[in-house]
Amino acid sequence: MPVQLIATGTSGLRVLLVEDNIILGEAVRDHVAAADHAVDWMKTLEDARVSLRTVTYGLILLDLRLPDGSGIALLRELRAAGTATPVIILTAHDQISDRIEGLNSGADDYLVKPFDLGELSARMLAVIRRYGGNISPVIHVGEVKISPVDRRVFAAGEEIGLSGREWAVLDTLLARPGAIISKAQIEEALYAFGSEIESNTVEVYVSRLRKKLGRDHVVTVRGVGYRIGAPA
Amino acid sequence: MPVQLIATGTSGLRVLLVEDNIILGEAVRDHVAAADHAVDWMKTLEDARVSLRTVTYGLILLDLRLPDGSGIALLRELRAAGTATPVIILTAHDQISDRIEGLNSGADDYLVKPFDLGELSARMLAVIRRYGGNISPVIHVGEVKISPVDRRVFAAGEEIGLSGREWAVLDTLLARPGAIISKAQIEEALYAFGSEIESNTVEVYVSRLRKKLGRDHVVTVRGVGYRIGAPA
DNA sequence: TCAATCCTGACAGGAGGCTGAACGGCGGCG
DNA sequence: CGCCGCCGTTCAGCCTCCTGTCAGGATTGA
Missing domain, CATH: 3.40.50.2300 (Response regulator)
Structure with missing residues (x-):
């Protein structure tokens, strides 16, 4: 994608x-x-x-x-x-x-x-x-359109509502499209430093994002992190 | 010029x-x-x-x-x-x-x-x-292009997914392209010191790499080790 | 030809990742 | 003030993919 x-x-x-x-x-x-x-x-x-x-x-x-x-x-x-x-x-x-x-x-x-x-x-x-x-750029990920400035996401002609954390995760991945972002990096972005979150929160949000955006738009790189965009 | x-x-x-x-x-x-x-x-x-x-x-x-x-x-x-x-x-x-x-x-x-x-x-x-x-950030090995920075490999017009260990082996070989790297060196790179691995793991991963990248890109130097690149 | 070395398919076990469910907190609304 | 719905977090079970091992076959060099 x-x-x-x-x-x-x-x-x-x-x-x-x-x-x-x-x-x-x-x-x-x-x-x-x-x-x-x-x-x-x-x-x-x-x-x-x-x-x-x-x-x-x-x-x-x-x-x-x-x-x-x-x-x-x-x-x-x-x-x-x-x-x-x-x-x-x-x-x-x-x-x-x-x-x-x-x-x-x-x-x-x-x-x-x-x-x-x-x-x-x-x-x-x-x-x-x-x-x-x-200016407000619009990012296209496959069929999904994302407008970071006004925090809006469109897919299949419909606007998709994202919660705060969901957006934060997406935003982090979008900062460098295609690059691999580690869970730790995402976590940092979510919890402005040092909040001791010891769980799979990031995984959960990735899961929720995928559910909303479509399965293929967030790619897992096992043992390393996540990437926005096309699977290998 | x-x-x-x-x-x-x-x-x-x-x-x-x-x-x-x-x-x-x-x-x-x-x-x-x-x-x-x-x-x-x-x-x-x-x-x-x-x-x-x-x-x-x-x-x-x-x-x-x-x-x-x-x-x-x-x-x-x-x-x-x-x-x-x-x-x-x-x-x-x-x-x-x-x-x-x-x-x-x-x-x-x-x-x-x-x-x-x-x-x-x-x-x-x-x-x-x-x-x-x-070394170039994008390394060309025959028809294979490798981008160490984002850990991605392209061959035959497709991106190739490598597992963690597979990548580690490739990375080690790539550290000195063309030079012969011994199995021991590769093993060291894989298993942060003293992990007691007593099998032909390296051989297995070389095999797996060859399967994905193409047969000729990893060259065996019998009794010594492996080398990245075209056969001599 | 023989022995050493290497290759590779198969497999069992496990780590890592996924996700449904549940729970508490918070704000909005009647 | 109480109810309701949304959000964030945690947890547990499931599942996928990775991984190390082995064994039999292939290859190499002497």
């Missing part, structure tokens, strides 16, 4: 697209998805709000004129809540004031419709770069 | 980085530059080729998936031209076949994305050292 990290650079972002125009929306969605980002496409402010309540995005593409209000409102809410997710606003050609207001409200960049899709990529890249390492 | 090492040990190398990913590229460039190497960063195969026409590098960091083709092609061209410059390939974790192909095509080591920058330094150091007379 292959492990694929799409972390670096432009790839693997979780992108929220808020746009009510079907044609434009489809084009953007497909273009962004082709660059290996995960795209959630919402057509109303309300839907976007719902989504934002549960998902942490790496980037938001935000149309300002929406059926149920102005994107500016949403943007303000986000910034008021302290969310730093980069936002690129999409404005029509004649809405200069919108654009300025958007930037003032906390947008990172803007695109004027109609825009070239290449231009979109370039702006996204620029914005992402500005955020340095703060 | 095979290997160019500049006097100051690990420092002062001229490094060619071929990587199209902006973020990763920047990180690697900065990290390597910080270690006092001169870094040329190319984002396409074509640019890299142009550079290689005029510059002799001390080390090449080569991404395999590039916009204008596979890094493997470049690697093959280099080796076909007799260039011995050490090459470390950078692969995504799901691209196991790439990795193996890379090693087969003459790469000296590989790094799996995402890698720790410290890990990068370590591998660079190891590869450079090897060219100063020491």
